[in-house]
Amino acid sequence: MSGDTFTFLVGGKAGEGVKKAGGSAANLFASMGRGVFQYDDYPSLIRGGHNFVSVSTATRQITSQYARPDLIVALDARSCETHKGELADGGVAILNSDAVSNGDGVGIPITTEAKKYPNPGLRVGVAGPAALAAAVGLSRDEMEDLISREYKRDLENNIPFAASIYGAVREAIGDRFRLERGDRERPILTGNEAIALGAAAAGLDIYLAYPMSPASTILHFLAKHDRELGVTVMHPESEIAVANMAVGAAVAGARTMVGTSGGGFALMEEALSLAGMAEAPVLCVLASRPGPATGVPTYTEQGDLGFARHYGHGEFPRLVASPGTVGEAFTLAAELLSLVWRFQTPAVLLTERHLSESAMTVDLDVDAAAWAEPVVQDGGDAGGYLRYRDTADGVSPMLFPPSEELIKWTSYEHDETGITTEDGAAIVRMHDKRSRKREALLEHLKGARTVNRFGSGRTIIFTYGSTTMSVLEAVAAGGIDATVVQPVYLEPFPTWELAEYAGTRPIVVEQSAAGQFATLLAEKARVDASAVVKRYDGRPFDPLELAGAIRRAIR
Amino acid sequence: MPEDLVTYAENTWCPGCGNFAIMNAVKRAVGKLGERGVGRERIAITAGIGCHAKIFDYLNLSGLYSLHGRAMSCAQGMKLANPDLRIVSFCGDGDAFGEGLAHMMFAAKRNADITVIVHDNGVYALTTGQRAPTSARGFKGPSTPRGNTEDPFNPLVLMLEAGATFVARGYVGKLAELTELIVAAIEHEGFSFIDVLQPSVTFNDTFEEYNASVELLTETPATLDEALAAARRTDRKPAGIFYRIEKPSNERALYGDGNPVADHPARDERLAKVKAILGTA
Ligand SMILES: Cc1ncc(C[n+]2csc(CCOP(=O)(O)OP(=O)(O)O)c2C)c(N)n1
Numbered sequence: 095m096s097g098d099t100f101t102f103l104v105g106g107k108a109g110e111g112v113k114k115a116g117g118s119a120a121n122l123f124a125s126m127g128r129g130v131f132q133y134d135d136y137p138s139l140i141r142g143g144h145n146f147v148s149v150s151t152a153t154r155q156i157t158s159q160y161a162r163p164d165l166i167v168a169l170d171a172r173s174c175e176t177h178k179g180e181l182a183d184g185g186v187a188i189l190n191s192d193a194v195s196n197g198d199g200v201g202i203p204i205t206t207e208a209k210k211y212p213n214p215g216l217r218v219g220v221a222g223p224a225a226l227a228a229a230v231g232l233s234r235d236e237m238e239d240l241i242s243r244e245y246k247r248d249l250e251n252n253i254p255f256a257a258s259i260y261g262a263v264r265e266a267i268g269d270r271f272r273l274e275r276g277d278r279e280r281p282i283l284t285g286n287e288a289i290a291l292g293a294a295a296a297g298l299d300i301y302l303a304y305p306m307s308p309a310s311t312i313l314h315f316l317a318k319h320d321r322e323l324g325v326t327v328m329h330p331e332s333e334i335a336v337a338n339m340a341v342g343a344a345v346a347g348a349r350t351m352v353g354t355s356g357g358g359f360a361l362m363e364e365a366l367s368l369a370g371m372a373e374a375p376v377l378c379v380l381a382s383r384p385g386p387a388t389g390v391p392t393y394t395e396q397g398d399l400g401f402a403r404h405y406g407h408g409e410f411p412r413l414v415a416s417p418g419t420v421g422e423a424f425t426l427a428a429e430l431l432s433l434v435w436r437f438q439t440p441a442v443l444l445t446e447r448h449l450s451e452s453a454m455t456v457d458l459d460v461d462a463a464a465w466a467e468p469v470v471q472d473g474g475d476a477g478g479y480l481r482y483r484d485t486a487d488g489v490s491p492m493l494f495p496p497s498e499e500l501i502k503w504t505s506y507e508h509d510e511t512g513i514t515t516e517d518g519a520a521i522v523r524m525h526d527k528r529s530r531k532r533e534a535l536l537e538h539l540k541g542a543r544t545v546n547r548f549g550s551g552r553t554i555i556f557t558y559g560s561t562t563m564s565v566l567e568a569v570a571a572g573g574i575d576a577t578v579v580q581p582v583y584l585e586p587f588p589t590w591e592l593a594e595y596a597g598t599r600p601i602v603v604e605q606s607a608a609g610q611f612a613t614l615l616a617e618k619a620r621v622d623a624s625a626v627v628k629r630y631d632g633r634p635f636d637p638l639e640l641a642g643a644i645r646r647a648i649r
Numbered sequence: 650m651p652e653d654l655v656t657y658a659e660n661t662w663c664p665g666c667g668n669f670a671i672m673n674a675v676k677r678a679v680g681k682l683g684e685r686g687v688g689r690e691r692i693a694i695t696a697g698i699g700c701h702a703k704i705f706d707y708l709n710l711s712g713l714y715s716l717h718g719r720a721m722s723c724a725q726g727m728k729l730a731n732p733d734l735r736i737v738s739f740c741g742d743g744d745a746f747g748e749g750l751a752h753m754m755f756a757a758k759r760n761a762d763i764t765v766i767v768h769d770n771g772v773y774a775l776t777t778g779q780r781a782p783t784s785a786r787g788f789k790g791p792s793t794p795r796g797n798t799e800d801p802f803n804p805l806v807l808m809l810e811a812g813a814t815f816v817a818r819g820y821v822g823k824l825a826e827l828t829e830l831i832v833a834a835i836e837h838e839g840f841s842f843i844d845v846l847q848p849s850v851t852f853n854d855t856f857e858e859y860n861a862s863v864e865l866l867t868e869t870p871a872t873l874d875e876a877l878a879a880a881r882r883t884d885r886k887p888a889g890i891f892y893r894i895e896k897p898s899n900e901r902a903l904y905g906d907g908n909p910v911a912d913h914p915a916r917d918e919r920l921a922k923v924k925a926i927l928g929t930a
């Protein structure tokens with residue numbers, strides 16, 4: 095085992111139940127009170143191909159998968175080919191001997207065993223948790239409990255199948271990887287689930303989205319739980335429809351969120367600019383995949399930072415922030431929904447596939463989540479309500495129909511009522527109003543937590559978004575004496591928090607080919623990187639490799 | 650006619666423009682709906698971008714002046730948020746059948762409970778007279794100086810085929826009938842579509858043609874096929890209600906008698922629900 099961690103990898107063809115097997119392993123570790131990080135790797139196809147799930151665990155909170163597994167269960171030949179060289183020292187590979195003729199490892203005829211029961215193709219995945227249960231020292235009863243909890247259906251076949259795999263593994267390697275229990279059981283969430291629940295905790299009424307990986311699971315999760323949560327979920331004809339419907343829903347008073355990836359976000363931009371002009375509160379989740387264009391749908395990259403920071407045409411207050419961990423995704427989704435309602439301007443929650451679709455154990459303080467509340471009309475405009483009342487902080491009170499008052503929201507430049515204007519002085523007045531709103535937002539952020547710092551070591555490492563998880567794990571695994579600085583807010587960029595680093599030569603870690611984050615730090619905060627550690631092959635960093643790269647950069 | 654339905658915005662439509670009649674019909678319709686218990690505070694409007702859309706500034710009704718081609722999407726969002734509102738969306742033929750065609754087809758398909766009034770002048774008026782999706786073959790404009798090389802869409806056929814549950818054609822030269830169409834469309838539960846023949850005196854003056862060819866339907870066709878046949882007529886231009894059926898609206902299908910805005914939860918209530926899901930996650 096690498097240090098204090100244990101990593102389990104199960105691989106097979108799409109459709110063989112690999113994802114379920116990985117999820118079962120994660121649940122097993124979590125039920126032992128351990129920290130868990132689950133990474134699903136799958137290509138953009140439905141059947142065939144090669145899928146694997148890697149689950150790492152420790153008795154502390156763990157924030158990354160590890161590339162070198164201690165235990166591999168390979169259901170097909172390709173999994174064996176791909177992963178056998180990755181095995182950690184002392185690791186064991188369990189191979190489906192029906193698919194792999196002469197691999198190095200413990201051969202078990204998994205397919206032959208599965209064929210003793212109906213639907214063998216669907217059953218092979220059960221071998222994953224069964225083998226794991228044997229290797230980590232679960233008793234036969236505990237193994238049966240695990241399979242019953244995880245698979246629920248068809249137990250009269252799944253249990254004897256699992257028992258045969260369990261028995262064979264026990265015979266071959268005993269309980270070689272006995273694991274300690276951790277302090278307490280925590281829920282496991284993907285980043286997308288955390289975003290969905292965070293927004294719900296802030297009072298989300300409506301979620302609109304057009305399917306696009308890696309944002310789709312927000313749509314699926316909220317659609318599945320819509321009645322339970324009291325959130326209306328709809329999938330319209332395009333991202334253009336999504337974003338415009340969202341503006342409509344917001345001006346009618348609904349707390350509204352939308353979600354997409356880069357291509358869909360490009361289509362939403364015109365409506366986000368409308369939200370900027372109309373001062374309509376809309377929160378958009380942008381979950382990045384490697385681009386440009388269709389790119390690599392089911393993998394990760396941080397190539398949309400510049401795009402996200404500059405969304406929409408024209409000048410209006412933009413708000414962009416990116417969570418560093420799954421737990422922070424929950425808090426930040428709530429906070430951003432609350433901020434768009436407080437300041438009546440669109441916001442983008444920028445994240446990447448690595449956070450969206452990875453799962454980890456979380457400690458959430460649900461009661462501390464922000465709640466979205468509009469600044470409402472207090473009854474006070476002499477001569478009638480003014481949608482765009484020119485206030486000191488630029489924030490005009492809101493009012494929603496039905497109302498006796500006239501409430502005019504508009505995409506044209508306008509007067510205080512919301513009637514179109516082309517008058518020069520009126521144009522200046524509204525630009526200034528929106529600028530004051532930006533100032534007010536900035537003042538608010540100055541009093542809020544906009545940058546996270548972890549540790550207090552000598553080496554300064556800057557990172558952001560999902561890469562934060564990789565860096566934190568690398569620093570822990572590599573025993574690196576570092577301070578990790580993670581700007582959560584990216585627009586407005588919290589330069590006031592970063593002034594102390596001006597002129598320092600930190601290491602920057604990001605998943606972009608161009609090094610957009612390093613450029614942003616240099617331009618906005620006069621922080622020039624001594625080295626930029628990049629990865630842009632669609633895969634998240636491995637903590638041990640990243641620790642090595644950081645150590646080389648320090649020297 | 651309720652005079653309080655106009656704002657202080659300066660009207661800049663060309664004298665004689667068909668848009669005036671549409672606005673008059675809307676004002677009358679709102680008055681009539683008021684008498685039937687639908688107060689003007691419950692009516693919200695959206696508009697696209699074009700000459701037609703200026704109606705948004707002129708009418709003393711709440712709503713959202715949206716983007717070119719997106720008025721019907723914004724309208725659907727408003728309805729989804731608060732189904733107690735009656736939403737009327739004013740679109741140009743460019744809005745509805747050019748930039749926003751997909752949204753029109755889907756609004757009809759899903760039977761979104763909104764009313765779309767298309768100011769069909771067969772031209773992009775505000776942008777100085779280019780051909781529109783409803784312009785005739787041969788139409789000359791600044792983008793087609795040698796004449797339009799495409800045949801026009803038939804808006805009624807498109808909407809009938811897409812699943813609209815209320816389809817009508819109005820004419821600005823028949824104000825009383827247009828008013829009744831608007832009242833009926835707003836009262837209809839589900840997607841209501843009125844294609845209003847609206848001559849642009851400046852860029853496509855079709856008054857004479859329509860005065861000669863528009864003929865009121867004596868009754869609503871009984872079947873979809875009959876409605877389609879009437880919509881396809883080229884010898885005359887029938888006006889009136891072509892099709893009206895009852896079918897659950899999209900909003901009702903999604904949440905029954907619910908109302909996302911009115912049912913907005915108290916914070917404690919919502920947090921309890923989030924915690925319940927986390928307990929089982
Ligand atoms: C995205 C976008 N593209 C183009 C325009 C420019 N534009 C404004 S109105 C219009 C066409 C108007 O035609 P129509 O919808 O038929 O309205 P009309 O002026 O005829 O009433 C166009 C192309 C725009 N405002 N937005």
Ligand code: SF4
Nearest residue numbers: 663666700774849850
């Ligand atoms: S240009 Fe045509 S549509 Fe526009 S106001 Fe003048 S007559 Fe009416």
Ligand SMILES: [Mg+2]
Nearest residue numbers: 741742772773
């Ligand atoms: Mg037109």
